[in-house]
Amino acid sequence: MNHQDSQYAAQAANLAKTYDPLDLEIKQDPYPYYAKLRRDEPVKWIEGLQAFAVARYDDVDTVLKDASIFSSAQFWPALLGEFDPVPEVPPMISMDPPNHMQLRKLVNRAFLPTQVNALTQRTVDIANQLIDDLAEKYGSEGECDWVWDFTSLYPVTVISEVLGVPSERRAEFKVWVDDVLAAANRAAYGPERLAEIRKSSDAVRAFFEELYDQRTANPGNDMISQLIQAEVDGVRLTRIEVIQMAILLLIGGVETTTNLLGNSLVELKRRPEVYARLRKEPALIPQFIDEVLRFNPVVQMIFRHTTCNTELAGVHMPKGSAIMVLLASANRDETKFSDSESFDMDRKSSVPLMSFGQGPHFCLGKYLSLMETRSALEIVFKRFETLEPVSDKVEWIDSYFARGPHHLRVRYKLS
Template sequence: MNSTSTGRIADFSLMDPVTQSDPFDFYAALHEECPVYCMPETGFYLVSRYDDLRQVLKDTETFSNDVNVKHGKGLQGDLGILYEEIIAERGWAHVQTLQRTDPPVHSRYRKLLDRVFTVKRVRDMAPYVDDVAHELIDGWIEQGHCEFNAQFAMPLPGIIIAEQLGLGRKDITTFKRWSDALISLAIRRMNEQEIRETAETELEMQHFLHDVFEDRRKTPTGDLISALVHAHGDDEEPLSLHELQNVMHQLISGGFETTQSAIAHGMWLLLRYPETMQRLRDDPGLIKRFCEEALRFESPVQGLARMTTRDVELAGTHIPKGSMVLTRYGAANRDPARFECPHKFDIDRPNAGAHLAFGSGPHFCVGASLARQEMVSAFTVLLSRLEDIRLERELPWPAHSPSLYFMPMKELPISFRKR
């Protein structure tokens, strides 16, 4: 996934699964020709440059996170409104909480989660994360091969977020199915049947969680759900059922897809850059630098959405009020004005940690420290136990499932020798 040609913007469409799977030539064209670009297919505005993106992320008064399908601008259009009606009729209607609110409303929800995802707590979790990684490897190391995406990259963060929430690990395949359904509305256009099927999956999750909320309300267990159910104090009101559902919606979807993608892409990078893999074996102290450069180079979240609250000009482009703006983190992390030779993978890059893979501003990823620990633990343990790691067969092309915002790998089959 190196950008080798500039091309022309007209040669690409971000609605094309091929471009979504390998968008970096498109990003290079955006940087050169039109850093703020109105997509002809959707009317959405893409923001591709690092400094422009930072401006958008910090100015929540102009670029709001409250991107509501009722505005009629969502990817699903009228079918998105149908989805909301189904959920409201048979479950708990969506309310805006963590990701889809702006300060000061956002601050209330963020404060609750910041108490849990502290740097100290994550640091103390490191041995536990290592143990989960070892346990997963124990399940397939004697076979000499595995489907890395499904057998390691997904269950590692899946088990950890499930156990931190208090849901247990035995049902992580169900939680993964829920996660996939929750993010599907944002990543591709659906027909009516798909909308109705996805709504049924979310309703299944909502009613399951309702029973968990009631159980934790009666008998707290010290997990994250217990903390959320009982979250109130002198300056706080308890979260309503609608708010609890929405916060869990975001934690379940965020806890699976993004870190899974980061770990899978990290392994894919090591397979493509075996000299880097050897350097990490020789000096495990480089693994943190490797993880930061991997996050920059192939950001697991390629972009998210904002909506303008007023007419605004950005990089010489007029954006009308009520427009959908797509923040392209993957493009900003390849901006040549910020990163020298941005399409080169280089773990010696001095400013790799300045990437925007976790966003910036008030909505900087609440789970960033946990995701970093999961990546460092994953590659430390993997490289200590496996050698001669190689791709078992050629990957399909495109290598990723269609997604407007993420880069979910379809598969990553590897073979290896036990160290």
């Protein structure tokens, strides 16, 4: 056990509270709680969410790979509840085999490495343009909010191009996506916040309904037009299915990559030696990104539901139980990753990370988000002489599901 490991073990032993994903303080730093779960209660009933939390790597792996017992069908309803913008049909992420696979095949092509690599130059141009905009707004040296001035605009611009959505409205998309995902916390919100979430949920739906009608009348070379024309076993997707798919891709493509870029800067601030090394050797950026994804993953957990009475780690789970699959905990499982609580971009893992899931729903956007993040960091290292968060304290998004800085005030100087 190294120093950081033993520090976490001691912290885990002394925690005054028990793990509650809705607790504000725990949301800020869930990692000692995950360590305690892995050690003492690897499958634990969580009263606040009426779900079993699964904390160890092997159990997480079992749940994700066995869709016949651990179904995804209730994922979206559990996450978004009555705030699902398209409650009439499930998105692919909330479907089980075999129907899930048919739908996945439809969009899979667009996310293959060859297709994604063709977008690389566009991502470089978008990153450069955003930095030019920032310089125009605040000057070549100063302070800005890195999340709202860069990381949140960049992936939304990229995914807008993929979908064929006008990117002028990208700031609105970010608010919609944030609000819809905030529905995961609905149990803890009052009427005012719930009304905002309702408004964004309705707005994103209305936006894609209008776009569907436009693209049906005037098809283009974009993904929405392709989805409208695509066929599964000779049957076309309905209007509502296309809209649901577009919203899933927007939600999947925006928040995650934004947070990965935010978390990358947070980890760099904590480790100036890593920052200096990457500036000198940008070829190491991909392995740095991998370690950020392991250490502080942007998707902390996902939901499943049991299709029958079953048992995991000796705990009985009745049919229909909700399960919180703690990906972020699995990534720190000390039986799989040596010095698991330490950040080490040189680590050689013998097991795959859980950050993008496993099994049939393995993230469709993995290559896209890795390529986008690598491009952005390369440009950032080239264009900025200094880029550093002003504080060590991070204001994390208020979520047990998504992890990234809500704001990140930075001091910068362009080269």
